[in-house]
Amino acid sequence: MSAPSIETPRSLSRRNAQRSNFELYSWLFMRISGIVLVFLVLGHLFIMNFLDGGVQRINFAFVAGRWASPFWQVWDLTMLWLAMLHGTNGMRTIINDYAERDQTRFWLKMILYVSSAFIILLGTLVIFTFDPNLG
Amino acid sequence: MQTHTFDVIIVGAGGAGMRAALESSTRARTAVLTKLYPTRSHTGAAQGGMCAALANVEEDNWEWHTFDTVKGGDYLVDQDAAEIMCREAIDAVLDLEKMGLPFNRTPEGRIDQRRFGGHTRNHGEAAVRRSCYAADRTGHMILQTLYQNCIKEGVEFFNEFYVLDLLLNEESGEPVAAGVVAYELATGEIHLFQAKSIVFATGGYGKVWKTTSNAHTLTGDGMGIVWRKGLPLEDMEFYQFHPTGLAGLGVLLTEGARGEGGILRNASGERFMERYAPTIKDLAPRDMVARAMVQEVREGRGAGPNKDYVYLDLTHLPAEQVETKLPDITEFARTYLGVDPITELVPVFPTAHYAMGGVPTNVETEVLRDNEHVVPGLYAAGEVACVSVHGANRLGTNSLLDINVFGRRAGIAAAEYANSVEHVDLPGDPQGATIALVERLRSGTGSERVAAIRKDMQDTMDMNAQVYRTEATLKQALGDVQELKRRFANVSIQDKGTRYNTDLIEAIELGFLLDLAEVTVVSALERKESRGGHAREDYPNRDDVNFMRHTMAYKSTDISGEEYVRLDYKPVVTTRYEPMERKY
Amino acid sequence: MATTTPVGTLYRGGEGMWTWVLHRITGVGVFFFLFVHVLDTALVRVSPEAYDIVIATYKTPIVALLEVGLVGAVLFHALNGLRVIAVDFWSKGPRFQRQMTWGIAAVWLVVMIPGAYYMLMHSIEALFGSTP
C-alpha cells in the first residue's frame, strides 16, 4: 500500500478574493451599453439597409453627406465606442472562459486590447478628421 | 498505512455525530470519520419535526413530554434518561435556532409547533402542539445547519472513511478505548486512528428489512463493530415500523401529515383508527397505528388489487396547507406513485424505520460493557445507541431530539474525558483483523453474491420478523439468517480493485447486517410478551412480571467453539411513573 | 492519479443554454465584422475611389447574403441581450425566460422574413431582372 500523505480536509487552492468592483461595473456596462446599442446599431442597420434602397446607394458621396451633420457624427462615434467596448469586454469574458493556461489567457487579452484600442482610435480619427471635400 | 492521533474521534457525521463534534472540537483535538459526506447522512431524510415543550402555541411543559415518552415507550423507558432528554429539549431546539436553523414561524415570529403522534397535554388528555418543524424537511435543516456550523468552527472531517474496527486495550484487566481502524474508500488504504475518546454515532440498521424508510447505507456498522468486540447490544427486538411508508416502496410519509390533519382509511373509506384509539385516533403512537393497519389488511379491508395497503387521506385539507407544510412528501407521492395527495388517496403501509435498541449507554453516553460497568473512553449517541429514552417504542420527533441532546452530551463528555487522561497504547497488530477481513472478501473465490444473500435476508425478515411475530415465524427467520451466514462465508466480490471499491464495502456491510438480524431475532424469540414495537401474536399481552426489563445480548462462544447469542437482562430505571395500561 | 475528464456526450441543455451559445457566436461574429467595417470605412480617409471600390463589392449577391446574416445576427444578439437584461433586472424574468425566448424567436422571424426579402430584392433584380 502506497502512502500518499493526505491533507485534511482536502482543499482546493483558490486565488484570494480581491476587493474590487471591476466585475460588477463591467457587468453593468454590458447591460447599459447593450440597451443604448439597440437603438444605435439597429437604427444604423435600418437606415443603411432598408431606407432608400439599402446598401445599393452607399458610396463616398453618401457618407460625405451624412458626416456633414454633427448629429450623425455623434451617433456614429457613440456607436463605435460603445460597440467596441462592449464587444471587447465580451471577448474578454470569452477568453476568460476558454483559455486554460494563465499565460495564454494573458496574451490573448493583450492582443485583444491592443487591436481594439487601435480600431477605436482609427475610427474616431476618421469621423473627426473626415474631409467631405476630398472627393 | 498511516496512523493519526487525535484526542477525540467521532465516528459518523449524521445529526448525532456533528452535534457532538461541535462541542468536542472547541474543547479537544477532534476528528470526524464518516463513510458518507456529512450532508448525505440519513438525518437529512427526517421530516416531521423535533419535540420540545416550548409552549409557543399552547400550554405545555417538559414533564408532560416525559410522561408521553415513557408511556409511548410502553414503560420500558429508562425514566431518568427521558427526564433529561425532555428537559434539555427546550435548549436543544433553541440552540439549533441560534445556529441558524430556519424553523417555521408563528404569526408572532416564534418557532411554530404542530401535533405529533403520542404527544399529549396533561398526561393524555388531548393531542398537543409540541413538534418544532421546518415544513416536512426538519431533518434536512438540522443536518445542513449542523454541517454549516461545523464549517464555521473548522471541524476536521475525514470523508468517505469507513470505520471497520474498534480498538480496545486492557487496563488493569478491563477494556478501554484506544482507537479505530478505518478504510479509505478513495484509495483502499487502511488508516489507524489513535484517540483518547471515541464516539460512535453511526445511525441505524434498517437495511435488515426489505421495505424500509432507511437509506441504503444504514447498515448498522457501529452496532456490528461493537458487537463483534464482545460488547452487548440492548433491546434489539424493539424495532419500529412506521405506519405510513409509500406502499411497496417504503419511502416515508411523515407522521406530520397526520399531525396536520391527515386521516387513515381502509378500502371502504372507514377511519379505522377510531376503533383502535378512540381518543387520539390517527395520532396514536406508531406501534399501535402500524398494528392497526396490518390488522385491517389481514381482515380483508385492505385496498388495491392485492388488498395489501390502506390509504392516507389528505384530500380534505386545504391544498395550500398541504403544499406549504408538507411539500416534500407531496412530491414523493407524485414522483414515485404518480398519486397527487391533494386530490387522491395515497397508498401506505408500515415500513421498517427506527431501532429503539442498540449500543447500551448511560445518560452520560458512556458505553456499557455489562449492566454496570462502562468502557472508559467509549461513547455512543444517536440511533446507534440505546440510552434508553425510547423504550419499546419511540415517539415521533423524539429521535431528532435524542441526537441533539445526547449528541451534545457525548461531545462534551468525550472531550472532557480526553482532557483528563493520556493516550492508551494501541493493542498489538491493531489492523490485523481488518486487513484479514478485507483480504478474505477481496480474494474470495466462492460462488455466492452479496446482492442475492442480502435479498434473501431482507425477504425473510420482512416475512417473519416484521410488525407481528410468533415463535414459528421467528424460528423460521433465525434458521434462514443462520443459513445465510453460512452462505456468506462463501461470498465473493467481483471488484478486486483498490479505489472506490463499493463492491467490497457492500459485502462488509452485509456481514454486519446478518449479525444484527440474528441478534434481533434471537432477542425477539426470548421476549415472550407484546410490548411497544414488539408484537407477539402468541403472547398478545404485556407481561410486566417477567419482562419489565431490558434485553442485553452478547456474542459468545460455547464449549465446542460455536458462536451464539447469549441473552441477559437489565432492570428498567423507574423514577416517577408506575406502569399502567396503555390506552389512547 | 489516473483521472480522466470525460469527453462524453453533448450536454442536453435547454433553450437557455442554446440561446446563450448563439448569443456568444453572434457576439463574436459581430465583433469581428465591426473590426473589418471600421477598417473599410477608414478608407474614406484614404481616397474616395478606394472606398467606392470596396463598397462596390458589398453590392454583390454573395455579400448581400452575408449582409442578411449580419442583420440576423445583430438582431438576434440584440433581442436576446434584452431578454438577458430582463432576466437580470425584472423580478419575474427568470420565471418567464422560456416564454421570452419564444417571444424573441417570433419577433426575429417577423422582422427577418420581410427584411431578408427586401435586402435580397436588389440582388434578385440584378440577377434575374426586375420582379413584377
Add this chain to the structure above:
Amino acid sequence: MAAVVEETVVPETEVPVATDVTFRIRRFLPDVDEDAHWEDYTVALFPTDRVLTALEKIKGELDGTLSFRRSCGHGICGSDAMRINGRNRLACKTLVKDLDIKKPITVEPIKGLPVEKDMIVDMEPFFAAYRQVLPFLIPEGHEPTRERLQSAEDRARFDDTTKCILCAACTTSCPVYWTDGQYFGPAAMVAAHRFIFDSRDSGFEQRLEVLNDKEGVWRCRTTFNCTDACPRGIQVTKAIQEVKRALIFRRV
C-alpha cells in the same frame, strides 16, 4: 416533479409488467482502464422503477465493479447526481417510465469534476466552493435567551434556497463551470442566497467580498441549465439574479 401523472401507475387498474431496458453506461475503472468507454447492460424493470434500481440491479446481478454513490434512494441526500440521457439528474428520482426506453439510456458521470471511477467524481472542489461563501449564519448582536424572532414572511423570503441538498447537479450542468473550474458555481450562490436573505443574518459585507470576486456571481451567464437540473426544484437562476441585484444596490 413527474411531468405526467399517468393513470397506469396507480396499481388499481393495471398490474405493471417488467420490460427489458438497456443502459449505456460510461465506465472507467482506474485500476484497469486507461480511458473511459461505453458499456451496455440490459435489465428487466417496471415502469415505476428508478434508474437507481437499475444500477443496483446491474451491480448486483451483472457486474459488481460498477461503482456509484447512493444513500437515501429518494432524492434527499444528494449522492447520486449523474448525467442521464445527457442531462443532470438524480438516479433515484428518475423513473423508467419518464424515459424513452426504445433507445439505450445513457448514463455518465457529472461533468466538470475529476472522474475517480465510473459515476464517482471528486466532490472536493465543489465543497471547497461551498465553504468559500461562508455558508453559516453570521448573527448580529447578543444572543437572545429565547429564539430570535422572525416573521413568517421573512422566513418565506429564503425558503426556496434552504432546500438545497448539495448534489452538485446544478454546478456541473453550468457551461461556465465546465470551462472555468474556478467559478464558484450555482450551488455556492444558492448557499449564499440562503443566508443573505435571512433576516437574522448580518454577514452581507463578508460574503460580498467573495461573491463580487472575479469568479463570483458575475460569471453567471443566465443559461438556466442549473435551474433545469436542480432535483429540488430550486429556482437557482432566480436566486443568482437576486444576489446580483443585492450586490448592485447594496441592500437585500
